Amino acid sequence: MSIIFAVSGVVIKELYRRKDFYVLFILTALMTLLLGSVNFFNDSSVFRYVKEICLLLIWISSLVISITTAGRQIPAEKENRTIFPLLAKPVSRAQMIVGKFLGCWFASGLMLLVFYGFFVLISGSREHQWPMSIYAQAFWLHWACLAVIIAMALLGSIVFTAFSSNVTICFCIVIGIFVVGGHLNTAALEMGEPGASILYALYYVIPHLEWYDVRPLVIHNQGVIRWIDVAGATLYAAVYTSTLLGATWVIFRRKSLA
Amino acid sequence: MRGLLLILGFVVCLTLATVLDPRLRSLHEENKRASSVMAVLMGDSRQMFANHFFLKADAYFHYGTYPSIFDQALKEESHMTARSDQAHKHDGHDEHGEDEHEHDGEAADSHKDSNDWIQRFGRHFVLSAHKHLENGDEREILPWLKISVDLDPHRVTSYVTVSYWLRQKLNKPREAEEFLRLGLRNNPDSYEILFELGVLTNESKKNPVVARRLWELALERWDKQKKERLKPDELVRMEILGQLAKSEDQSGHYDQAIAWLKKLKIASPCPDAVDKLIETVKAKTQPGK
Numbered sequence: 001m002s003i004i005f006a007v008s009g010v011v012i013k014e015l016y017r018r019k020d021f022y023v024l025f026i027l028t029a030l031m032t033l034l035l036g037s038v039n040f041f042n043d044s045s046v047f048r049y050v051k052e053i054c055l056l057l058i059w060i061s062s063l064v065i066s067i068t069t070a071g072r073q074i075p076a077e078k079e080n081r082t083i084f085p086l087l088a089k090p091v092s093r094a095q096m097i098v099g100k101f102l103g104c105w106f107a108s109g110l111m112l113l114v115f116y117g118f119f120v121l122i123s124g125s126r127e128h129q130w131p132m133s134i135y136a137q138a139f140w141l142h143w144a145c146l147a148v149i150i151a152m153a154l155l156g157s158i159v160f161t162a163f164s165s166n167v168t169i170c171f172c173i174v175i176g177i178f179v180v181g182g183h184l185n186t187a188a189l190e191m192g193e194p195g196a197s198i199l200y201a202l203y204y205v206i207p208h209l210e211w212y213d214v215r216p217l218v219i220h221n222q223g224v225i226r227w228i229d230v231a232g233a234t235l236y237a238a239v240y241t242s243t244l245l246g247a248t249w250v251i252f253r254r255k256s257l258a
Numbered sequence: 259m260r261g262l263l264l265i266l267g268f269v270v271c272l273t274l275a276t277v278l279d280p281r282l283r284s285l286h287e288e289n290k291r292a293s294s295v296m297a298v299l300m301g302d303s304r305q306m307f308a309n310h311f312f313l314k315a316d317a318y319f320h321y322g323t324y325p326s327i328f329d330q331a332l333k334e335e336s337h338m339t340a341r342s343d344q345a346h347k348h349d350g351h352d353e354h355g356e357d358e359h360e361h362d363g364e365a366a367d368s369h370k371d372s373n374d375w376i377q378r379f380g381r382h383f384v385l386s387a388h389k390h391l392e393n394g395d396e397r398e399i400l401p402w403l404k405i406s407v408d409l410d411p412h413r414v415t416s417y418v419t420v421s422y423w424l425r426q427k428l429n430k431p432r433e434a435e436e437f438l439r440l441g442l443r444n445n446p447d448s449y450e451i452l453f454e455l456g457v458l459t460n461e462s463k464k465n466p467v468v469a470r471r472l473w474e475l476a477l478e479r480w481d482k483q484k485k486e487r488l489k490p491d492e493l494v495r496m497e498i499l500g501q502l503a504k505s506e507d508q509s510g511h512y513d514q515a516i517a518w519l520k521k522l523k524i525a526s527p528c529p530d531a532v533d534k535l536i537e538t539v540k541a542k543t544q545p546g547k
Contacts, residue, residue: 040401041424041433045394048318049401141383182380186328208376211383216322222385229382 003091004099011103012110015069021111024061029118031057036122047126051219054122058115059142059213063174065111066146070104070153071166074252083257094249097154101245104150109143116142133224138214140230144237145212149174151244158251174209182210207240300409308410315402315419323385396427407441417441418454431462449483449490452476453498466505473502496525503535512543 015021032054040046077083086096116139124130152173156166180187184203188196211233214225297304317324391398400420407416417438424434435458441451453476460469476498483490503518516539523532 038401040404041397041420041428041430041437043397043400043428043430046397046401048398182377183326183328185374185377186326204376208380211380214383216385217383220318220321220385222321225382229379232379233383 003095004102007086007091007096007099008101008103008106011069011073011100012107014103015065015107015111020065020068021114024064025111025114025118028054028057028061028115032118032122036126047123048219050126051119051123052215054119055215055218058112058119059215061115062108062112062142062146063149063171066104066108066150067153067167067170067174069107070100070150071157071170072163073100073104073154074157075163075166078257087257093252097245097249097252101150101154101241104154105143105147108146108150112139112143112146127221129221131221131224134214134218134221137225137227137230138218141212141214141233144234145209147241148207148209148237148244151241151248155244155248155251158248158255177206177209178213181206181208207237212237304409305413308406308413308416311402311406311409312413312416312419315399315406318399318402319391319396321385321389321391323388394428396423399423411441411444414441414445414448414450417445417448418450421454421458425458425462431458434458434462447479447483449476449479449498450494452479453494453501456498456501460501460505466509470502470505473498473505477502492525496522499525503539507539507542512539515539516543
């Protein structure tokens with residue numbers, strides 16, 4: 001376990017050494033503050049649009065950071081040839097994958113904490129209410145969603161040769177799931193065979209990341225999700241993450257590093 | 259020497275004026291053109307985005323829930339505006355309480371596979387009740403409508419919707435009027451904006467004379483569009499006629515009220531109801547009643 005944490009520690013250090021996070025955070029903060037100062041019809045209590053845009057920027061930033069960080073891990077090790085001494089030490093390929101995954105996931109969790117901290121401060125200062133439960137749930141679901149995405153990007157980094165193609169494909173898949181993932185069954189109803197069956201199969205196979213996006217509930221202060229449902233969603237994310245990491249390990253185990 | 263200095267000063271001023279004047283003029287022109295920069299950059303896609311932001315406002319009105327394009331077939335028309343709000347009441351929305359109603363999207367869901375656990379579980383993470391913003395929270399839709407107008411200044415519905423909420427729910431008639439006048443500058447032929455301006459003048463400024471003049475102007479614009487075969491909205495014409503008749507009746511101009519009601523009777527799908535109104539007004543004209 002200490003080996004896994006040692007590998008993940010390197011990934012976390014890499015995140016705070018890189019400038020991606022700082023740039024995205026400053027951009028998010030600046031845009032949010034700028035939008036918050038806009039006057040709409042002399043009504044200073046209009047604020048939900050600021051929350052909406054701030055959360056959208058947080059989601060975009062988190063996707064960019066997670067996918068690029070996870071996608072670059074193994075290719076960078078190969079390119080710099082540091083993968084050989086790493087695996088020459090008593091580090092198995094499975095430990096390396098889990099370590100890389102945990103590093104990316106913890107790093108994205110730290111980043112999310114900063115982003116959500118900013119969001120809570122801004123919202124609380126304007127709305128004078130602190131619904132911490134829904135904020136905590138939104139944070140947790142967001143982080144659980146990132147676990148699946150990071151695992152997906154790690155798998156992509158083994159399957160695809162180039163970092164750029166992996167990142168592009170991951171973004172397309174993730175955005176596709178968010179936009180149409182929950183509606184594939186409806187679309188299948190309108191289609192004939194074999195398209196309908198294929199679409200239905202896809203509907204059941206893909207991870208339903210759209211569940212984890214609870215922005216409307218946060219923006220409109222619409223109460224708390226049942227914790228049992230949050231636990232269910234966490235379990236669902238854990239199953240998909242394990243499956244994707246398992247697939248990564250199976251492919252990586254047989255892959256030549258040369 | 260002093261004279262020479264004065265001449266020098268005059269020459270310097272003249273030279274500066276010849277240099278600065280064209281620059282200042284071009285600056286003013288640039289400012290005038292600034293509004294069209296977005297048009298140059300985005301072209302006709304502005305209308306698409308304007309529509310998106312208008313729908314975003316509608317989604318906000320429903321606490322962020324909105325039927326997807328896949329559920330659109332079962333979707334009812336947007337009911338943000340006054341007209342459709344009234345129609346909503348007829349549908350029994352207000353009679354039974356809004357919370358009990360299923361959302362449009364969920365109505366669509368009921369047609370889908372009930373054994374679909376993914377969909378059933380997914381509903382725990384979205385707002386399932388059909389609710390509308392209330393108690394002044396309606397203001398939250400305004401930024402999206404403003405953006406919609408900024409993107410497409412010819413989107414008349416956005417002006418009217420903003421004015422309705424500012425006037426009716428947020429008690430901001432001055433802002434509503436300013437926004438409607440902006441809309442009128444961008445759409446001088448819009449009978450909808452003139453009608454809404456009339457309603458605002460009548461209700462908020464309590465000036466029925468000016469309101470009637472605005473409604474008459476709206477009617478003129480409506481007729482003009484009809485002549486040009488632009489398919490103006492019949493419902494708005496009926497509303498204009500109805501408001502004119504009501505206002506004339508309240509001001510004691512019964513003959514004029516009857517004249518407007520007769521025009522309304524021709525256009526109305528319920529002429530019998532209008533007939534009853536005419537009889538009521540006629541009764542007021544008879545002495546001793």
